[in-house]
Amino acid sequence: DAGVIQSPRHEVTEMGQEVTLRCKPISGHNSLFWYRQTMMRGLELLIYFNNNVPIDDSGMPEDRFSAKMPNASFSTLKIQPSEPRDSAVYFCASSFQSADRGKLFFGSGTQLSVL
Amino acid sequence: GIQVEQSPPDLILQEGANSTLRCNFSDSVNNLQWFHQNPWGQLINLFYIPSGTKQNGRLSATTVATERYSLLYISSSQTTDSGVYFCAVKETSGSRLTFGEGTQLTVNP
Numbered sequence: 725d726a727g728v729i730q731s732p733r734h735e736v737t738e739m740g741q742e743v744t745l746r747c748k749p750i751s752g753h754n755s756l757f758w759y760r761q762t763m764m765r766g767l768e769l770l771i772y773f774n775n776n777v778p779i780d781d782s783g784m785p786e787d788r789f790s791a792k793m794p795n796a797s798f799s800t801l802k803i804q805p806s807e808p809r810d811s812a813v814y815f816c817a818s819s820f821q822s823a824d825r826g827k828l829f830f831g832s833g834t835q836l837s838v839l
Numbered sequence: 840g841i842q843v844e845q846s847p848p849d850l851i852l853q854e855g856a857n858s859t860l861r862c863n864f865s866d867s868v869n870n871l872q873w874f875h876q877n878p879w880g881q882l883i884n885l886f887y888i889p890s891g892t893k894q895n896g897r898l899s900a901t902t903v904a905t906e907r908y909s910l911l912y913i914s915s916s917q918t919t920d921s922g923v924y925f926c927a928v929k930e931t932s933g934s935r936l937t938f939g940e941g942t943q944l945t946v947n948p
Contacts, residue, residue, distance in 0.1 A: 767925065767938040780934050813880060828872060828927070828936065830882035 728831035730816050736837045742804040745834045748797055749818030757828065758791055758801050759815040767815075773799065806838045841866045841930040843939035851945045852916050860911040860942045862926030870929035870936065871902050873911050877922040885911070885924075916946045 729748040737743055749756045757772040771781040773793045781791070788807070793799040803810055813833045819826040842865040852858055862871075873885040886893050886900040888909065893900055897916075902909040913920055923941040930937075 766940055767927075769935050772935070783935075815882065817882075827884050827887040828874075829884055830874075833880055833882075835880075 728816055728818050728829055730814075730831035730834055732834060733832065734835045734837075736839065737806055738839050739807055740805045741838075742802065743806045743810075743836060743838075745801040745814050745816075745836070747799045747801070747816030747831060749799070749816070750829055751797070753818035753820050753829075754796070755819045755821065755826070756793060756799050757817040757819075758799070759817060759830075760812045761815060761833075762812045770801070803836075806836075808838045811836055811838050841868070841928060841933065841937050843926060843928055843937055845924075845926055845939035845942050847942060848940070849943045849945075851947065854916060854918060854946055854948050856916050856946075857912070857914045858916060858944070860913070860924050860926075860944075862909040862911070862928075862939055864907050864909075864926075864928045864930075866907070866930045866932075868904060868907075868928045869931045871904075871909055872927045872936070873900055873909070874925040874927065875920075875922050876925065876941070877919075882925075913944075916944075918946045918948055920944060921946050 731746045758770040761767045770783045771791045776793045791801045815833045817828050817830045819828045844863045846861045871889045875883045888900045888902045890904045897914045899912045925941045926939045927936040
């Protein structure tokens with residue numbers, strides 16, 4: 725298996741622009757997670773889906789952030805409009821079954837820089 | 840929410856040395872995982888270990904859930920072991936994995 729695939733690897737944009745991050749989970753996994761990593765806040769969960777349904781989005785910072793999972797093999801995280809404080813590494817991860825159990829596998833991350 | 844404390848925050852070793860990393864957590868958990876983030880930023884799952892002991896090559900982990908801690912052992916360390924080691928837990932009554940702040944390990948040749 726190719727693992728969790730994220731794109732793009734790097735994104736540089738200007739404040740106010742829309743940013744879309746993409747993720748393809750491991751085939752057969754039914755849970756997908758979006759994390760953000762910064763020096764100040766460490767790794768924080770933004771949202772997770774189980775069977776394509778958003779289960780917990782309490783970590784989404786504000787209405788500028790939205791996430792979708794239209795099918796079992798694809799998810800997007802969108803920021804509109806982007807701000808400099810959104811600069812971080814965004815990771816997508818997937819696992820089999822719910823967050824209660826199952827190993828979590830991470831993608832390589834998207835390094836986002838908002839100027 | 841659950842508190843996760845990892846120690847030590849930083850560790851410097853010479854190649855070939857052994858080390859023990861610790862993860863303390865403040866509530867009952869039903870999910871505990873150890874991850875290694877290499878210097879290129881990749882996060883690799885090392886163990887899923889909510890209780891008991893597991894071994895994988897030079898690495899092993901033990902979780903004593905009743906005493907709310909987990910240990911990660913690295914034997915005969917290599918320079919490729921350098922990076923940040925994270926512990927992540929999910930409390931039994933919760934719905935999300937909470938990550939500790941990590942242990943930064945540097946293995947010198």
